[in-house]
Amino acid sequence: MFELRLPQKIIFGRNSANQVGAEAREYGDKALLVTGKSAMSKAGVIDKVTDSLKGSGFEDIHLYDQVEHDPSTETVDQGARMAREAQVEVVIGIGGGSALDAAKAIACMVKNEDPVAEYQAGKKIEKSGIPFIAMPTTAGTGAEITKNAVLTNREKNLKQSIRSPYMIAKAAIVDPLLTVTMPPSVTAATGMDALTQAIEAYVTIPSNPVTDTLALRSISLISQNIVQAFNDGSDVETRENMALGSLMSAMAFANSSLGAVHGLAHPIGAFFHAPHGVICALLLPHVMAYNLPVRLPKYARIAEALGQNTAKAGSEEAAARMSVEAVKELLSQLQIPKRLRDLGIDQDDVASIAGAARGSSLNNNPRPTTPESLQELLSRAL
Secondary structure, eight states, rough: OOOOOOOOOESSSTTTGGHHHHHHGGOEEEEEEESSSSSSHHHHHHHHHHHHHHTTTTEEEEEEEEEEEBBBBBHHHHHHHHHHHHHHHHEEEEHHHHHHHHHHHHHTTTOOOOHHHHHHHTTOOOOSOEEEEEEEEESOOTTOOOOOEEEEEETTTTTEEOGGGGGSOOOEEEOOOGGOOHHHHHHHHHHHHHHHHHHHHHSSTTTTTTHHHHHHHHHHHHHHHHHHHOOOOOOOHHHHHHHHHHHHHHHHHHHHOOHHHHHHHHHHHHOOOOOOOHHHHHHHHHHHHHHHGGGGHHHHHHHHHTTEEEEEEHHHHHHHHHHHHHHHHHHHTTTTTOOOOTTOHHHHHHHHHHHHHHHHHHHHEEEEEEEEHHHHHHHHOO
């Protein structure tokens, strides 16, 4: 038995951003736009969304453009206060994973009025909040699909999710044209985040036939297009393939969970403030090698999806190992750091990172982990 949870509606395609006004109008005529501090305004995306909203009858549109990289609990609390005071009826998140996570948390906290840090600490989310619409501008984190928001408690130096079915978007509007302004480094990091999510979703304990199909197709799409997207961001067809690959990755992992890469990435991100996608990309081949013995058939199929000719491997294990080498080659082509030392991490940090790693991503990793095995894995990645 398995269960699937997805947004009420997914709209994919070029210029689909123009539909945001009609979608949002189903929930009222007062909107809060949640985004980062400048990028979306400079790219003209905020104007595009505002024009669509006005064209659908919105006259009360508020902008909260204070979301930082790794959004803080304070940022969410401030946004929720703004939404309550303005009595908005729908929240529209525009941007990468940080903006979308902040937006969905703000929408949820409008009706759940305690500080969001309390919910991060385990308090149950009792109420549904107000409707949330997601418009990703990266390909990507998958935040437009998921029921969780990754937030950072600066006071406790803690990076951790809050989760609730109430946080699933009413609509996810995925317009590949919104991704063409991503610089190469962001294209590489977010694309590898999506690839990591697809690979982890395919091998987790709760994976199922539907998520397997989505994950394999995602792996194929991303691996075939990410280098071209990195080299030429104006290639719209490539951007479209990356956006679709990212979307399918998110649909997979949102319903089959993630693994040890993400279990380790959160404490590393909290302690060292490195880009999440870079951390995931760097850790991915090491976690794949760790998991390989318990998922040989699946890693052999991953190798095929990555474009490897496994017929020449000679054995299933050799075919599976081709998947690890293919990922390493992608990292080289995308100019992503290959060692944790490149992020300022050394052997003295390994124990604290391993000790802080916890949660469903570790629990659902196909091969059980211990603090000792995590330390060994991290040491190999140094």
